[in-house]
Amino acid sequence: MKFAVLVFPGSNCDLDMYHAIKDELGEEVEYVWHDTKDLSTFDGILIPGGFSYGDYLRCGAMANQSNVMSEVKKAADAGKPVIGICNGFQILTEAGLLPGALLRNKNLKFICRTVQLKVVNHNTLFTNQYKEDEVITVPIAHGEGNYYCDDATLKSLEDNNQIVFTYSGDNPNGSLADIAGITNERGNVLGMMPHPERAVDELIGGADGLALFKSIVKQWRESNVNEA
Numbered sequence: 199m200k201f202a203v204l205v206f207p208g209s210n211c212d213l214d215m216y217h218a219i220k221d222e223l224g225e226e227v228e229y230v231w232h233d234t235k236d237l238s239t240f241d242g243i244l245i246p247g248g249f250s251y252g253d254y255l256r257c258g259a260m261a262n263q264s265n266v267m268s269e270v271k272k273a274a275d276a277g278k279p280v281i282g283i284c285n286g287f288q289i290l291t292e293a294g295l296l297p298g299a300l301l302r303n304k305n306l307k308f309i310c311r312t313v314q315l316k317v318v319n320h321n322t323l324f325t326n327q328y329k330e331d332e333v334i335t336v337p338i339a340h341g342e343g344n345y346y347c348d349d350a351t352l353k354s355l356e357d358n359n360q361i362v363f364t365y366s367g368d369n370p371n372g373s374l375a376d377i378a379g380i381t382n383e384r385g386n387v388l389g390m391m392p393h394p395e396r397a398v399d400e401l402i403g404g405a406d407g408l409a410l411f412k413s414i415v416k417q418w419r420e421s422n423v424n425e426a
């Protein structure tokens with residue numbers, strides 16, 4: 199399976215994402231600059247965290263104007279897995295590929311620490327290697343991770359099982375309904391504020407994020423590789 203890691207001016211988790219895919223997962227991966235006009239050769243699209251365009255205007259608003267974003271929309275329409283982590287989640291909401299918005303953290307401070315997440319939907323292409331309601335430990339590092347949407351959107355997220363991760367125990371940023379990660383209605387676009395790509399090896403403090411990437415590869419192999 200071949201992944202693209204998108205790179206914008208100001209991305210800073212692109213290396214972590216590349217390392218997670220290449221060295222820990224053992225899959226193909228390439229960095230793709232934001233002015234790329236063709237993502238058709240990739241099977242999965244990863245939008246990493248960081249401070250694209252210095253977080254000016256709103257986090258992710260300027261990155262959403264990049265050439266590559268029309269290709270991300272094509273990939274999402276084609277049913278390919280698309281993940282936005284942290285700034286990537288902010289970009290996906292700006293692009294309208296995911297509902298809602300990320301507001302300033304409730305305490306108005308940048309928060310950098312580990313949190314516990316509950317896997318509230320393990321029947322997705324991103325979470326099939328977790329158990330139902332499994333609690334995992336993953337780092338967060340953001341100033342604007344306070345998920346918000348209107349009541350009708352929250353109801354449709356709940357009704358369609360689009361809420362995939364919630365904060366467990368304590369909610370660090372004030373997110374509505376403790377939401378840490380959601381998918382689109384079709385289930386092939388995931389946005390999450392915590393960083394699974396920084397939790398892929400016990401040497402760096404834990405490996406609870408690795409199952410997310412393994413889930414994607416498992417599902418992709420099952421639907422794309424013909425048994426001999």
Ligand SMILES: NC(=O)CC[C@H](N)C(=O)O
Pocket residue numbers: 211246247248249250253257283284285286339340341342343
């Ligand atoms: N690690 C990140 O992606 C940071 C996200 C974002 N720019 C914020 O501070 O909210």
